[in-house]
C-alpha cells in the first residue's frame with residue numbers, strides 16, 4: 080500500500096476503508112472483507128456506533144497491529160472538555176480493543192474545541208495516539224487552531240469529491256503541513272457520480288470504473304481517500320487503483336466539475352451548528 084508521511088513522521092496509507100453508515104451488525108463482516116482485500120487503514124468514529132465491531136474484525140484478522148492504521152473520532156464534548164475527551168478516548172479505545180490509536184480526529188469544529196484539542200495533545204505526548212487531527216474544519220478554524228496551540232493537526236478530513244474539490248483549502252493545509260483527507264469521495268453517489276458522462280468517458284479510456292477514476296484523481300492530488308462499501312467486489316475494485324495514471328488533460332477536465340459547494344451540509348450554516356450542538360453521545 081502506498082503511504083504518505085504526516086507532519087510528525089508517521090506514515091499513513093493513502094487509501095483506506097471508511098465505515099460510516101455501516102450498521103453495527105454488518106460492520107464486522109465488512110471490515111473483515113476489507114482487511115482480506117488488502118485495506119490497512121480503517122476509519123470509524125465514536126458517533127458511527129460501530130467501533131466494537133471494527134475491533135472484533137481487527138482482532139480476528141490476525142494482522143499484526145503495527146501493520147494497521149486505525150482512525151477513530153472524538154464527538155463534541157462539553158466542558159470540562161479535557162476530562163471528558165480523555166474519558167471518551169478511553170471508551171473508544173476499549174470498544175476497539177486496542178491499546179493505542181494511529182489517528183484520533185476531532186469530529187466537528189464545535190463545543191469546547193480548545194479543551195478537546197489540548198486533551199488530544201496530551202494523548203499524543205503520552206504515546207496513546209500516533210497522530211491527532213481534525214475533521215470538518217474550514218481553513219479559518221484550522222489556522223486558528225494551529226496558531227494558538229502547540230501541535231499542528233496532522234490531518235483535516237473534509238468533504239472532498241469531484242463536485243466539491245477544496246483546492247484552496249488544500250493549499251492552506253499544504254502551507255501549514257496538514258494532510259488533506261477526503262470524506263464522501265464518491266459524494267455517496269450524489270449527482271449521479273457513478274454514471275457521470277465525463278467520468279464514465281475517462282474510465283472507459285483506462286478500462287477502469289468511475290469509482291476507480293475518482294480514487295485515482297484523489298490520490299494524484301495527494302489526498303488520502305477512505306471509500307466505503309459493504310460489497311466485497313466493490314472493496315476489491317476500490318483498492319485496485321495503483322496500475323494506471325490520469326493524464327494532465329483528464330485532471331484538467333475533472334477540475335471543471337468543481338461547483339465549490341457542499342452536497343451534504345455546510346459546517347458554517349447556523350442551523351447545522353445548532354442541530355449538531357444538540358447531539359451528544361453517552362461516552
Ligand SMILES: NC(=O)c1ccc[n+]([C@@H]2O[C@H](COP(=O)([O-])OP(=O)(O)OC[C@H]3O[C@@H](n4cnc5c(N)ncnc54)[C@H](OP(=O)(O)O)[C@@H]3O)[C@@H](O)[C@H]2O)c1
Nearest residue numbers: 097098099122214262263264265266267290306307308309
Ligand atoms: N469526518 C466526517 O464528518 C465524515 C463524514 C462522512 C464520511 N466520513 C468518512 O468517509 C468515508 C467515506 O464517505 P461516505 O461513506 O460518506 O461515502 P462514499 O465513500 O463517498 O460513498 C459510499 C457509497 O458509494 C457506494 N460505492 C462504493 N464503492 C462503489 C463502487 N465501486 N461502485 C459503485 N458504488 C460504490 C457505496 O455503496 P455500497 O456500500 O452499497 O457498496 C455507498 O453507497 C466514511 O465511510 C467515513 O469513514 C467522514
